[in-house]
Amino acid sequence: MYKDEMIQLHQFFVYVLKYLAEDDQITNDCSEYISLKISPHHIHKTKAEHKHAIFVLCKIIAQLMADKDNTSIPDNVRNSLSDLVERSEAELGAK
Numbered sequence: 001m002y003k004d005e006m007i008q009l010h011q012f013f014v015y016v017l018k019y020l021a022e023d024d025q026i027t028n029d030c031s032e033y034i035s036l037k038i039s040p041h042h043i044h045k046t047k048a049e050h051k052h053a054i055f056v057l058c059k060i061i062a063q064l065m066a067d068k069d070n071t072s073i074p075d076n077v078r079n080s081l082s083d084l085v086e087r088s089e090a091e092l093g094a095k
Contacts (some may be wrong), residue, residue: 003047010050011040013057020064029064032056052088059085 001009021029033056038045059081066073 003050006047006050006054007040007043010054010057013054013061014040016061017057017064020061020068030060033060048088048092052085052092055081055084055088 017030017033033053036049036053036056038049038053040050059078062073062078062081066078
C-alpha cells in the first residue's frame with residue numbers, strides 16, 4: 001500500500017472513531033492514539049507511523065463497538081489487534 005493510501009485509510013478510521021465515540025469518550029478511551037501525536041493531516045510522518053496509528057485506531061474502535069453494542073468481539077480478534085499494535089510499535093522503535 002502506498003503512503004497516500006495509508007493516510008486515506010487513517011482518515012477513514014478517524015471518521016469511524018468520531019462516529020462511534022461520544023466527545024467525553026474520545027479523550028478517555030483514545031489516550032493511546034492521542035499520545036502518538038499523529039493525525040492523517042501529518043503527511044510528513046512516515047508510512048510506518050501512519051500504519052501504527054491505524055492499528056491503534058482499529059483496536060480502540062473494536063473496544064468501543066464491544067462496549068456500545070454489548071456485543072462481544074472475539075478474544076482472538078482483540079488479541080490480534082493488540083499484537084499488531086505491539087509489533088508496529090517495535091518496528092517504529094527499530095528504525
